[in-house]
Each structure stands twice: as structure tokens, then as C-alpha cells.
Amino acid sequence: MFLAFFSFPSRNRMLKLEFRPHSMDFLHGLNPQQQEAVAHVEGPLLLLAGAGSGKTRVITHRIAHLVEAHRVPGPCILAVTFTNKAADEMRQRVNSLLGGLSSRESPQVSTFHSFCVRTLRRDGARLADIRPGFTPKFTIYDDDDQVALIKSIFRSVGLDEKFMQYRAVCSWISHRKSRNETPAHVYSSSTDPNTTRLASVYEQYEARLRQANALDFDDLLLETVRLLAHDTSLRFQYNRRFEFLMIDEYQDTNHTQYELMRTSSATIRMPR
Ligand SMILES: Nc1ncnc2c1ncn2[C@@H]1O[C@H](COP(=O)(O)OP(=O)(O)OP(=O)(O)O)[C@@H](O)[C@H]1O
Ligand SMILES: [Mg+2]
Numbered sequence: 001m002f003l004a005f006f007s008f009p010s011r012n013r014m015l016k017l018e019f020r021p022h023s024m025d026f027l028h029g030l031n032p033q034q035q036e037a038v039a040h041v042e043g044p045l046l047l048l049a050g051a052g053s054g055k056t057r058v059i060t061h062r063i064a065h066l067v068e069a070h071r072v073p074g075p076c077i078l079a080v081t082f083t084n085k086a087a088d089e090m091r092q093r094v095n096s097l098l099g100g101l102s103s104r105e106s107p108q109v110s111t112f113h114s115f116c117v118r119t120l121r122r123d124g125a126r127l128a129d130i131r132p133g134f135t136p137k138f139t140i141y142d143d144d145d146q147v148a149l150i151k152s153i154f155r156s157v158g159l160d161e162k163f164m165q166y167r168a169v170c171s172w173i174s175h176r177k178s179r180n181e182t183p184a185h186v187y188s189s190s191t192d193p194n195t196t197r198l199a200s201v202y203e204q205y206e207a208r209l210r211q212a213n214a215l216d217f218d219d220l221l222l223e224t225v226r227l228l229a230h231d232t233s234l235r236f237q238y239n240r241r242f243e244f245l246m247i248d249e250y251q252d253t254n255h256t257q258y259e260l261m262r263t264s265s266a267t268i269r270m271p272r
Pocket of ligand 1: 052
């Protein structure tokens with residue numbers, strides 16, 4: 001069983017009044033359950049269906065239906081998924097349904113990470129209040145950059161790969177970050193010298209990222225969540241803008257991704 005998406009309108013749009021019955025019919029060619037999901041406008045919706053049964057098709061048709069039949073401006077719709085490949089495919093499917101929309105009129109279809117990069121680059125300046133030294137021209141550290149950084153930290157503290165493989169350290173740090181555990185948390189809960197050493201590596205890793213105005217992949221999500229929590233006017237702006245949110249493969253969202261979508265959108269009730 002797979003969950004396809006969750007969505008809601010974030011403010012009281014008079015959708016029924018705006019319905020245009022003679023617009024292009026994006027309900028055509030769908031089975032009754034798909035039609036019901038595509039035609040659903042008000043309130044959250046969770047779609048559960050098996051692999052290859054047409055969940056992404058529902059999302060793309062629903063986007064087209066909202067734009068065409070309900071006159072929802074494209075930029076008020078955000079659709080997110082996990083991989084670049086899936087996002088590209090979804091974007092192409094939406095474009096082929098709607099055709100001819102300029103990039104300013106298009107719905108935003110992206111991965112969680114690209115949504116964050118875009119947010120931090122365009123609207124992230126105030127993150128500097130809570131992440132000193134941050135600027136929207138930050139660098140993104142990929143896996144290889146992370147490994148190089150861990151290697152350099154190991155050298156500076158006299159550890160080598162026998163202590164722990166570099167990539168395993170990266171995963172360990174990523175796991176801590178996904179649980180919102182700072183180096184200070186790890187220090188305070190550590191009961192053995194190896195964990196304390198790892199806490200020290202983690203602390204230096206964080207310090208070096210900040211010095212370089214760099215973010216790793218986990219930070220892209222975490223810092224966007226923090227930015228939206230911190231910058232109230234930006235959060236309101238996003239809440240007003242993203243009236244319709246759709247998440248493909250919703251079952252795969254982790255806590256941070258869930259928080260990100262929850263804060264980007266308004267007063268919402270998300271199933272969990
Ligand atoms: N009602 C339908 N009539 C005809 N073809 C359909 C219908 N629904 C889906 N399809 C086709 O089935 C294929 C799979 O659809 P889609 O990618 O939307 O499924 P999915 O549930 O998202 O799959 P996955 O589990 O792989 O993400 C596509 O080629 C799509 O065009
Ligand atoms: Mg799909």
C-alpha cells in the first residue's frame with residue numbers, strides 16, 4: 001500500500017463560485033476513485049493505492065483541474081516528491097496537461113531538497129539571526145565534501161579510519177540531525193569514550209560547516225524549518241501563497257519533511 005498525497009486549501013477561497021464547468025475536463029480518462037480524488041478541493045485528502053495504480057496521475061490531474069476549473073493560480077500550488085527524477089517526471093506530466101504556462105504561472109513541482117534550496121537562496125537572509133555567518137550564497141556539501149571534511153577533522157584530532165569509517169561517521173551525524181540531537185545533546189547523554197569522541201567530531205563538523213557558510217543535505221531541510229519558524233513574516237507569506245499542497249509518496253516523509261510541509265502551509269490538519 002502506498003500513500004500518494006495529502007492536500008488542503010489554506011484559506012477560504014470561494015472555490016465553488018469559481019468553478020468553471022466548461023473548462024478542459026481533467027476528470028476524463030480516470031476511474032471513479034481517481035475522479036473523486038481529483039475533484040476533491042476542500043480539506044485534507046489522503047490517497048492510498050497500490051504501486052502503479054495511478055496515484056501520481058491523480059496528483060497531476062488534480063493540479064491541472066485546480067488551475068483550469070477552479071482558477072487557482074499555478075504558484076499557489078506546491079507539489080513535492082523525493083527524487084529529481086520523480087519531480088522532473090511530474091513537472092513534465094503537469095506541463096503536458098496544462099501546456100503553455102510561463103514559469104511565473106506554473107505550479108511549483110519540486111523535491112523536498114530543491115524546495116529548501118530555493119527558499120533559503122531567495123528568502124533565507126534572516127536565517128543569519130539564528131545561524132551566524134549564514135548568507136543565501138551558501139555552499140551545499142554533498143557526500144564527498146562531507147567525507148573530506150570528516151577526514152580532515154579526524155586528522156586534526158588524531159583519529160584515523162580504524163576508529164570509524166568516514167562514511168559511517170557521516171551517517172551517524174545525519175542520524176543525530178534527523179533526531180534533532182545537537183553535539184551538546186550527544187555529549188550530555190554519552191556514557192562511553194567513543195560516543196564522546198564522536199560528539200567532538202560532530203561539534204567540529206558543525207563548526208566547520210558554519211565557518212564555510214555551508215549546509216549539508218540534512219541542513220537544507222532542518223534550516224528551512226528553522227527559518228520558517230523564526231521568520232514569522234516569511235512563514236505568513238508562504239502560508240498565504242501555498243494554498244494547495246500535494247506530497248507524492250507521502251509514506252516516505254520523515255519527521256523533518258513533515259515539519260517542513262506543516263510550517264510552509266497554514267493552519268492545517270495533517271494525517272499522521
Ligand atoms: N485511469 C487510468 N487510465 C489509463 N491509464 C492510467 C490510469 N491511471 C493510471 N494510468 C497509467 O498507469 C501508469 C502508472 O500511473 P502512475 O505513475 O500515476 O501510478 P502510481 O500509482 O503513481 O505509480 P507508482 O506506484 O509507481 O508511483 C501511467 O502510465 C499512467 O498513465
Ligand atoms: Mg507515482
